Amino acid sequence: MVEVVRSLQTYYIASETDVMSAVMGCYNVARELGFDEGRVSEISTSVSELAMNVVKYAEFGRVELSELTNGKAIGLRVTVRDKGPGIRNIEDALSDHYSTGHSLGLGLPGVKRMMDSFELTTELEKGTTIVAEKWV
Template sequence: MTVQSCVKIRNEWDIVAARQMGRNVAKELGFGTVDQARITTAISELARNIYLYAGTGQICIEELGDYGKRGLKVIANDDGPGISDIRQVMEDGFSTSGGLGAGLPGVKRLMDTFQIDSSSEAGTTIIAVKWVR
């Protein structure tokens, strides 16, 4: 059975709630403090992107168990305008908000797997997984 918890993202406090949920699940699964920080940083970036670019959406955390391995899946989805050029937003240094441009490429580096699906009709879904070492 898959355990999934979600936080709706509508304001900045929801970003904090999503981060805290991720940290709690990561701690329960046995992630060390460095990986807990990586996971919460990734969640924070994904939630902030939902808030800034889509307005609303949700962050869901799923516990994973596969052949004795344990991990955590982060699913960020929204019904926003979508990402017009995924290749561009995945370039280090690219920013539409005037930030450092570490956003999605940073999330990809922090997690073990990273997948993005986006369209103007359906919004954006990003799935990132981290396994306990």
Template sequence: MEIQSCVKIINEWDIVAARQLGRNVAKELGFGTVDQARITTAISELARNIYLYADQGQICIEKVTNQNRTGVKIISKDHGPGIPDLRKVMEDGYTTSGGLGAGLPGVKRLMDEFSIDSTVSVGTEIITVKWLR
């Protein structure tokens, strides 16, 4: 049942497209409006990071099932500069863009599962999952 849809992130309109795709998938799976908002906020943050720091990448959204659970998986992948200090970017309040610094720690809080893999000069992949309650 893992059907994956991806949106290439090159410009700001692609962030909107990724959000819309995520909301549609979440709605289709039966997520309530609050969880739909959490999912789209996480997608927005991940896509914005690609746009700001990596020039381009992609957000992939897929429906996942695990035993008797259903959820949505979001994969953010880029071939940008990578993140030199993962511990630092996972600190609340840390910002390199002058934003609120809610970034990746915020994404982690919004979702049920979160993993990040980043190599300097190679790129970054972040995988998050939100399970239907």
């Protein structure tokens, strides 16, 4: 059974500088939890993609990092919340090369592939929450 051991850090996101702070903090947390370099890179890239989406589409949000356990396994939960416009078509948003922001459209599908679990909830005009987990 997955349990949250503790909340580690929260980053408030409103600018690219905030994104970089969240990425660096996440990198350090993942290393401290014992993730290898490849997984640290996947987690950091995922945080970068998700936090940049906050800046591009919602203007303000937050990234929360939590330590998880499942028996003896250790994991990291990344929760990204915003109060932006929401995502109109989740299926399209999770498809490669789909973008409403004139980008490559690889962010959300890439995060879904890099992380061990990925859950997206959204409500139009109220915001989006993404919860992604990675295990050591």
